[in-house]
Amino acid sequence: MTMLFHRFANPTRFLRLAAVIQPWMAGITLLLGAAGLYLGLVGSPGDYQQGQSVRIMYVHVPAAWMALFIYSSMAISAAVGLIWKHPLADLIAKSSAPIGACFTFLSLLTGSLWGKPMWGTWWVWDARLTSMLVLFFLYLGYMALVNAFDDPQRGIRASSILVLVGFINVPIIKFSVDWWNTLHQPASVFKMGGPSIDPSMLWPLMLMAVAFNTYYVWALLVRVRAEIIANRIRILRLKQVHG
Amino acid sequence: MIGFVQILRRDLRLAQRQGMDSVMAVMFFVIAVVLFPFGVGPEPNILARIAAGVIWVAALLSSMLSLERLFQTDYEDGSLELLTLSPITLEVAVLAKITAHWLTTGLPLIIAAPLLAVLLNMSVSGFPMLILALALGTPSLSLIGGVGAALILGSRRGGVLLSLLILPLYIPVLIFGVSAVDAVIGGFEAKAQLLIMAGFLLAALPLCPWAAAAALRQSVE
Amino acid sequence: MASIAEFFGMGGYAGYIWPSYIVTVVLMVGLLVVSRRQLRSNEQTYKMLDAARSEENKDGTVEKKT
Numbered sequence: 001m002t003m004l005f006h007r008f009a010n011p012t013r014f015l016r017l018a019a020v021i022q023p024w025m026a027g028i029t030l031l032l033g034a035a036g037l038y039l040g041l042v043g044s045p046g047d048y049q050q051g052q053s054v055r056i057m058y059v060h061v062p063a064a065w066m067a068l069f070i071y072s073s074m075a076i077s078a079a080v081g082l083i084w085k086h087p088l089a090d091l092i093a094k095s096s097a098p099i100g101a102c103f104t105f106l107s108l109l110t111g112s113l114w115g116k117p118m119w120g121t122w123w124v125w126d127a128r129l130t131s132m133l134v135l136f137f138l139y140l141g142y143m144a145l146v147n148a149f150d151d152p153q154r155g156i157r158a159s160s161i162l163v164l165v166g167f168i169n170v171p172i173i174k175f176s177v178d179w180w181n182t183l184h185q186p187a188s189v190f191k192m193g194g195p196s197i198d199p200s201m202l203w204p205l206m207l208m209a210v211a212f213n214t215y216y217v218w219a220l221l222v223r224v225r226a227e228i229i230a231n232r233i234r235i236l237r238l239k240q241v242h243g
Numbered sequence: 244m245i246g247f248v249q250i251l252r253r254d255l256r257l258a259q260r261q262g263m264d265s266v267m268a269v270m271f272f273v274i275a276v277v278l279f280p281f282g283v284g285p286e287p288n289i290l291a292r293i294a295a296g297v298i299w300v301a302a303l304l305s306s307m308l309s310l311e312r313l314f315q316t317d318y319e320d321g322s323l324e325l326l327t328l329s330p331i332t333l334e335v336a337v338l339a340k341i342t343a344h345w346l347t348t349g350l351p352l353i354i355a356a357p358l359l360a361v362l363l364n365m366s367v368s369g370f371p372m373l374i375l376a377l378a379l380g381t382p383s384l385s386l387i388g389g390v391g392a393a394l395i396l397g398s399r400r401g402g403v404l405l406s407l408l409i410l411p412l413y414i415p416v417l418i419f420g421v422s423a424v425d426a427v428i429g430g431f432e433a434k435a436q437l438l439i440m441a442g443f444l445l446a447a448l449p450l451c452p453w454a455a456a457a458a459l460r461q462s463v464e
Numbered sequence: 465m466a467s468i469a470e471f472f473g474m475g476g477y478a479g480y481i482w483p484s485y486i487v488t489v490v491l492m493v494g495l496l497v498v499s500r501r502q503l504r505s506n507e508q509t510y511k512m513l514d515a516a517r518s519e520e521n522k523d524g525t526v527e528k529k530t
Binding site: 134140141144150155158164165166173175176177179 | 395398399400404407410414415418419422450457458462464
């Protein structure tokens with residue numbers, strides 16, 4: 001396990017591995033995404049309660065899952081980078097952030113669009129949406145900090161601490177927002193799908209969830225490759241200056 | 244322990260000589276709160292309803308004002324680097340500086356709060372809890388803020404960036420701080436809220452100096 | 465074709481469903497495109513700098529290229 005760990009600390013090896021994996025990720029994403037889209041829009045029934053608008057669930061829920069999953073990945077990468085100084089770990093965190101922010105934004109947008117026919121307003125301060133909003137700010141803060149330094153390395157290292165602090169706070173924030181929400185909105189919050197989801201709805205949901213995951217890996221590989229090469233450019237430029 | 248007191252004394256003396264930080268924080272606090280009646284109208288019932296929330300948010304923003312400079316001057320004149328090399332544990336030094344920040348910023352805010360509560364027509368039954376909740380909450384704000392201040396050292400646009408970083412982290416303290424005051428005004432107990440805030444503080448006391456020290460070490464590398 | 469119109473109408477929820485899906489696809493594709501563009505641009509720049517460096521070495525200086 002540790003050997004595997006150290007094998008791929010080498011950026012060159014990582015680049016070669018990435019070149020191999022990337023097309024597969026792309027292919028799976030497109031395939032499962034197409035299947036998910038078809039089932040979600042065409043091949044599944046509307047909900048007896050919400051009608052056709054339940055179809056938004058097939059993009060909203062996977063986006064929300066990814067928003068959380070990616071932040072967790074960033075926290076793990078940051079920890080690995082800080083503790084073991086694995087050179088790629090920091091880059092994985094930095095490259096994941098825009099992808100995670102994108103998914104968080106999408107979950108907020110689709111959540112709002114899903115809620116309008118349901119609650120009649122474009123925004124509701126319910127616990128889930130509010131927590132997503134705070135998570136969005138955590139992403140934005142990370143991206144702002146990582147780009148706020150002239151030395152990119154300093155930016156990455158500072159942001160690693162930030163994401164860990166944020167990660168510890170996520171359950172605290174979730175708990176606080178839940179508390180706050182029950183204080184001010186005793187009305188029952190909309191529950192998605194009820195206790196069990198019909199299998200015809202489960203399929204598009206799962207397909208989209210997996211497709212989003214492979215998309216994440218795909219986009220992540222592209223971005224990490226770009227970062228590795230950017231590092232090399234920086235080194236070459238320094239060599240030019242200093243001979 | 245001696246190191247803690249040394250650094251605490253030094254920072255307090257510097258703050259005293261400067262003088263302005265506490266005054267500015269309180270002035271901002273007052274002005275920010277006074278803006279609200281202009282914004283939402285002077286009707287006493289509305290003001291009373293939002294009083295606890297407004298005071299807390301204003302306290303949050305005010306306590307953030309002087310955070311940017313917490314480590315800035317030491318970073319710029321090189322004494323931060325000396326601090327990392329000194330026999331005093333960096334975490335202890337950080338805690339001392341954060342304590343100084345709270346004494347010069349948080350404490351004045353707590354003292355000014357009842358006056359502002361009067362301005363916002365807050366029910367008198369909430370005053371003691373307001374002070375208690377602020378007393379429990381503002382140290383946590385200083386602690387979390389200290390981590391942020393350490394992270395932005397050497398960055399561009401440090402001040403605004405700092406707000407973006409720590410305001411989301413302030414939300415739990417805000418929620419429970421306001422809830423405690425509103426609960427008491429409504430005739431309920433606020434024991435749960437106080438315990439939770441105490442929990443935050445107890446967790447933040449060791450963790451925040453640790454994280455801030457790690458960030459400081461990075462900044463002088 | 466009533467059924468196609470029905471499909472696009474999505475039982476009256478079209479204004480919510482279609483923007484959701486379209487923005488999702490657009491943003492995800494967009495992010496990928498931007499990332500790939502950055503990667504290509506970096507690869508180009510690196511190639512240029514690398515070539516320039518080996519050009520430097522062609523004037524007879526014996527320097528180990530790392």
